[in-house]
Amino acid sequence: MNTRANKTALITGASSGIGQELAKLFAKDGYNLVLVARSTDKLNEIGGQFWDEYGVETVVITKDLSEENAAQDVYNQVKEKNIPVDILVNDAGVGLYGLFATETDWEREKSLIHLNVLTTTLMTKLFLKDMVERNEGKILNLASLVAITPMPLMAVYAATKAYIYNFTQSLINELKDTNVSVTALLPNATDTDFFNKAGASNTKVTENLDDPSLVAKDAYNALMKGAPKVVPGGLVNKAYEVMSYVAPQETMAGMMRKNMEPKKEPVTDEKGNKAALTWGIGLAAVVLAGAALALAYSNSSAYDKARYRYKAGKLKSGADDVYDDVKDTLINGLNSVKDAVSTAKEVVAKAKETFADVLA
Structure with a gap:
């Protein structure tokens, strides 16, 4: 049953990946669709599938959004068809790998900036104005976890995502x-x-990739709730977010550089690799707990400070236990796992410093 027969979602980058998965969720929920991407055949195929399965109408707009005035052209086509866009999803985006100074190509970087920044900004401006006039609408902007951390070897891409995240959070305040x-x-x-x-x-980062359908599901639910941001993927990715806030930027840059380096050898111990990620959650939780405890301690009464000292002592002991468990679990000696242990040691050391300050 088409429960959203009078609603339309426009999705860029809809021919594959997260964009296609989001389009499927909108179609399943009864939204009619405007799908934008470079592949006409693929978009028509997706549109036909959604009509057969969900009975929703699809308008296809074939457009290379890295081109000059692409966003304006998409907006004009939508207005000419008299389609009110209730939800805009700015999903289209690209990256470029290599050392900025010596390996990457400026023309490709310029195209990347145009697509990730200029097109996304203008698409938002054009459709947001209509939404504000109706006092109704939702927009989803694709940023990235690297929007809040450096990313050597994909420096320009990370910078564009930092722009999108900051831009989005500013708009949230303007629209409150x-x-x-x-x-x-x-x-x-x-x-x-x-x-x-x-x-x-x-x-190396491609050895552990999230499922686009699960990412889309978390994004869809957050969008419908009007959440300011969403970090899909459960506790592991939440831990990465926490670390990006509490760890020095040079430390995060080093971690990201290791992730973006070429694979040295195939990972044969998948169980051990997953264990490293699981313990990473615990390490980030220790850091977060320590930071919260230190803040609470500084604003507490003498009685409460005594209780916080006791809790801090337990957290410090827990940090030691977590690190010891990481070493025992990851004893197989794989290069990727050794990197995880090294990172874990750095995080726990910073946690211990926090707890030492609290206990002093």
């Missing part, structure tokens, strides 16, 4: 007295064609 919401999507590395197109398919 309206019924229009904007949500930033901050996924981790996801199993799409992104890394292949960016020339980064042989990097």
Whole structure:
């Protein structure tokens, strides 16, 4: 049953990956669709599938959004068809891998900036104005977890995502007295064609990729709730977010550089690798708990400070236990796992410093 027969969602980058998965969720919920991408055949195929399965109408707009005035042209076509866009999803984006100074091509970087920044900004401006006039609407902007951390070897891409995240959070404040919401999507590395197109398919980060359908589901739910941001993927990715806030930027840059380096050898111990990620959650939780405890301690009474000292002592002991468990679990000696242990040691050391300050 088409429960959203009078509603329309426009999705860029809809021919594959997260964009296609989001389009499917909108169609399943009864939204008619405007799908924008470069592949006409693929969009028509998707549109036909959604009509057969969900009975929703699809308008296809074939457009290379990295071109000059692409956003304005998409908007004009939508207005000519008299289609009110209730939800805008700015999903289209590209990356480029390599050392900025010596390896990457400026023309490709310029195209990347145009697509990720200029087109997204103008698409938002054009459709947001209509939404504000109606006092109704939602926008989802694709940022990334690298929007809040450095990313050597994909420096320009990360910078564009930092722009999108900051831009989105500013709009949220500007729109707080309206019924229009904007949500930033901050996924981790996801199993799409992104890394292949960016020339980064042989990097370490591609060994652990999130499922685009699960990313889309979390994004869709957050968008519908009007959340300011969403970090899909559960506790592991939430831990990465926490670390990006509490760890020094040079430390985060070093971690990201290791992730973006070429694979040295195939990972044969998948269980051990997953264990490293699981313990990473615990390490980030220790850091977060320590930071929260230190803040609470500084604003507490003498009685409460005594209680916080006791809790801090337990957390410090827990940090030691977590690190010891990491070493025992990851004893197989794989290079990727050794990197995880090294990172874990750095995080726990910073946690211990926090707890030492609290206990002093």
